[in-house]
Amino acid sequence: MHASAHPDAVEAEAATSNSGTDTYKRTRHEALWMGIVLSLLAMLPAIVAWAPQMTDYPSHLAGFKVMLDHGHDPFLTRYFLFKWEWTGNLGAELLMVPLTKIMGLEAAGRFIVAAIPFLTGMAIMAVEWSLRKRIGVGAILAFAMIWSPSFLMGFLNYSLSIAFALFVLAGWVRLENWRWRWAVMIPASFVVWLCHVSGWGVMGVLIFGYEWSKRASWRDWRPFLRPWPLIFPLLPMLLGVGSNSKVSYGRFGVLEYKWQILYRAMRSYDMTFDIASLCVVVAVIVAALAIRRFDGRVGWAALILLILTLVVPRQIFGGDYADYRLSTAALLVACLAIDWPVPRWGLALAGLLFTARIAVTTVVWYEDAQTARQLVTALDYVPEGSRVATAIAIPRRQWFFGPFEHFGSYAVVRRSSMENSNFALPDVHMLSMRETRYRFNDPTQRILYSDSQRIDLRKFKPARHADYLWYIGRKAPVAIPDGARIVFATPNSFLARLPDSVDLANPDSGS
Template identity: 30%
Template structure:
């Protein structure tokens, strides 16, 4: 315990720490549906897994079979809470827990390692709302939040070996079931922490490695679950894609405003640089080691692992957070300057929290506007949807549209078919069986937002997409964030039912009495 730990400062107040933890939930309190990119599609799956046994509509379009797979964290929690709260409120409650638990774990880890909370720790808190979380990778984010809690408990229980081993077993199984990449991160973090601690205690490399492996064996027990998990994709790709991997460090805070988000990453870079070149800040290697291990995995492992896209690159914000948490002031930094550093860190957290709250509030307004279309949709019908997107290299694409999967709410509120569910063998327990939809059975829904012609795999024009739609398979056409001048004409094929400036719902013309939904599926 160093000089900082011996002197209690205002930022060591436990009440302040818990206030900060609860403040981490603020951005998600107002929106009825957390505006995370992929989440509405996941919510459609949550609804199906809970209600398919009672809905002939859902049975007509989908099939769901429970199996043990390492990607079930939020799914299981929402499933358990749905009978009491319903899917929408249950999802919101679980998602709010993720950044709150992440922030709590960060503060607890820093306090446990340094004796008292260093003033620099506040700079890590905004990373609870990191890019993977904002993309809606909620099972992964839940796994990482649990992994950080597990790391904290591992450090805290260093002198209670049996209890630590039991805790490690429980958390390792829970994290594996939540998301296997989170379990891999847990192993990397604790292995590297233990190795650094053993070396710091003066052991030889061989003795340190042997002790580390033995103590970490409880973390390996989830390997037995590999024999029972659902089979899936085994492809690995994206090895050594340095350009793509380095971009994720610039995108730590990627949300809505590119200038603010990049400047926020620069603030963190400056803090880390000052730590390296100035003597008034120092690094605790037992905590820097897990950060370096995650960075190494980020750079070396493939981008896609076993059907999980952006697998290893999701480590970036957590690696940076751990590196920040490893920093503390040295004896050379005067108390008044430590206080100033803590104040700057809190101001940075407040700024990012305010920006995130405002950003999600704006997205919530968008959600409410577009979801009004569902008031004009009959229960259990088939909907073809298209969402506008900028070209990949367009600076406007930084604000990754939160509307990408909003149409998934049609499943929750109307038990509809929608071309919005993910298709990943083994990674998902949901099967879509609506062959009449052709290539639109899963996905295939992005179109150019501004009529731009993009390179590579960029979105098509809306008229090109509509020409490929098997209209007999669908009852409605739902457009989101698509310019009005590209909409189909209100004619015999498409009847305009509802619209805003950037969205519309059309009823697709059928033969008299015909519907995409067969009579046998009607209750």
């Protein structure tokens, strides 16, 4: 890996490779505008869908509602507890406080989802511009990693932290010769950490990799000390503020799982298209390495992130997929390391990959949103404050991300219900259930099935503690609980009123 210490030298080299200075400047400005347009385009799925079609999003929205209620809703107060903690996982939560007052709960959540890919795109351009004073093919290629598996699953805080981590790297480079840089970086590090601790870790790797590329020799210890302004969020972590110490590699199949998260680094909605996209990105990275067009200032960070993907446990601090998140981050950073001047058609081809992928995501989100609009109509038949047991049938093997695995949380959002798909584990989440005699939270809503498996809802335990059973899945169950009466149905879902259900808003109407 080569390390270009002076952006002006890179700019001069790129200018020389073009037919003239004017042509180079014109191409540079065109690439800059292309990056801005792609950043705006990255928001498209969240614009066309009435609600974000992310796996975890409804449960996050339910958590936001309880968080912002402050005990005013008697049903939410009856069912849930919320304990604020200053921890490294608060990005969207902190944004929701002012935004909900301005635009309402659901609109605020949708705004945050739309803003994150835009910010990530702008952060990619900020890093590229800080390093090279131009927008190159690597940065345009990096856009394909914005809608990562982590983002599609609904890891809002982590995705936001990655955007801010990239902005911090850009600032670190731009302020390199300013003696007061530390005064900016200390609060910036806390901002990234508050968004998500994993993003703070990625930020540290980015800064260390940049400093390591400028080392005088392999024995030079200064790269280990220069990022010192970023270390201060470690203090609340060592004090145990809002932390969970659980660490796990999973129960079995660690090597197979690690291989899966590598080839699924660009997983979205079509296996063939996603793996083909990954092959294209990896091929360009390998080609850049082969012709020595790989910038060590970010290339070392990409290598470290790849290694961390392989060695980091799956679960850290109570969060899942700690390692999977890093695989796409490593790809994004590796793309930023590509320092390869190309003509306009090269930039266009790089942009075409992102455009094609965002088009697929937009179409899928629009279609899933139409299905979601049908599903959510079931809540018109649910009295406010009811107990709803959601059962989501999920194939054991599927490539695409299912948007309905936490859809039952809309019962909390719209009907202040007690519902069983929320992230509400004590000592892991700030949200928890008041009822502790039985489990009524994620993942009790999931029914994993194979093609030959029969789904018998008479055995569905959460239904024993509920007034309504809300089933969502492509496979029809063979039986429902005894005495249950279906009151609403769509082709792939139904809502059933269970025996002995009680309308808490009108107790005398219970049956």
